[in-house]
Amino acid sequence: MERLPTPLNDCFEIKIPAFADERGKLVKLFHRPNFDAIGINAHFNEIYVSESHKGVLRGLHFQSPPFQHSKIVGCIQGSLFDVVVDIRVGSDTYGHSYSTILDAQAPKLLYVPEGFAHGFVALEDNTLFTCMSSHEYSAEGDAGLLWSSIDVEWPKLALSVSEKDQNQPALQNFESPFQYILNDPS
Numbered sequence: 001m002e003r004l005p006t007p008l009n010d011c012f013e014i015k016i017p018a019f020a021d022e023r024g025k026l027v028k029l030f031h032r033p034n035f036d037a038i039g040i041n042a043h044f045n046e047i048y049v050s051e052s053h054k055g056v057l058r059g060l061h062f063q064s065p066p067f068q069h070s071k072i073v074g075c076i077q078g079s080l081f082d083v084v085v086d087i088r089v090g091s092d093t094y095g096h097s098y099s100t101i102l103d104a105q106a107p108k109l110l111y112v113p114e115g116f117a118h119g120f121v122a123l124e125d126n127t128l129f130t131c132m133s134s135h136e137y138s139a140e141g142d143a144g145l146l147w148s149s150i151d152v153e154w155p156k157l158a159l160s161v162s163e164k165d166q167n168q169p170a171l172q173n174f175e176s177p178f179q180y181i182l183n184d185p186s
């Protein structure tokens with residue numbers, strides 16, 4: 001496993017091993033020693049898979065304190081356009097976003113730290129998204145940002161967005177519950 005930086009502080013992609021042979025492929029999503037070696041010491045409390053039709057947009061989501069979580073996200077079937085936004089007040093990348101394609105044919109993961117909103121668009125039918133979270137899901141902490149209020153060029157598809165996600169607050173009117181804390185490298 002290898003960390004690949006993104007332009008956002010503390011958010012990175014993870015190159016993961018895949019073993020292909022005549023039977024198909026084996027992709028390793030979690031390996032404690034390898035995670036330790038690249039400095040991911042989060043303890044994961046929930047892992048799930050969601051299935052989406054082409055054009056479904058989920059997000060942008062986060063969990064508010066005290067239910068905040070970091071998460072590791074990936075795509076295990078199909079492909080998706082994945083987006084993160086830094087919402088930590090005081091971060092020099094506050095309000096900045098990063099987008100990438102997660103494709104089950106070229107598997108990689110994205111580490112989404114606490115204090116980031118996250119969302120994606122499924123680019124194909126039957127796209128399977130997977131997420132490991134350091135804090136289990138909490139309806140009380142469930143919160144979001146309006147997908148269209150951030151500076152991202154979304155895929156030119158007919159997008160399908162839930163009513164809940166259409167009514168999230170815009171970044172411009174948003175009071176973030178997160179403060180940036182400088183990671184001490186020592």
Ligand SMILES: Cc1cn([C@H]2C[C@H](O)[C@@H](COP(=O)(O)OP(=O)(O)O[C@H]3O[C@@H](C)C(=O)[C@@H](O)[C@H]3O)O2)c(=O)[nH]c1=O
Binds near residue numbers: 058059061119131137
């Ligand atoms: C996310 C999640 C949902 N649920 C339940 C709550 C609800 O009844 C049902 C559907 O939940 P949602 O509508 O919130 O699912 P969804 O819109 O897919 O939410 C997810 O979106 C992506 C973009 C993220 O970043 C994730 O962290 C998560 O917020 O599943 C869990 O039990 N555990 C979970 O971790």
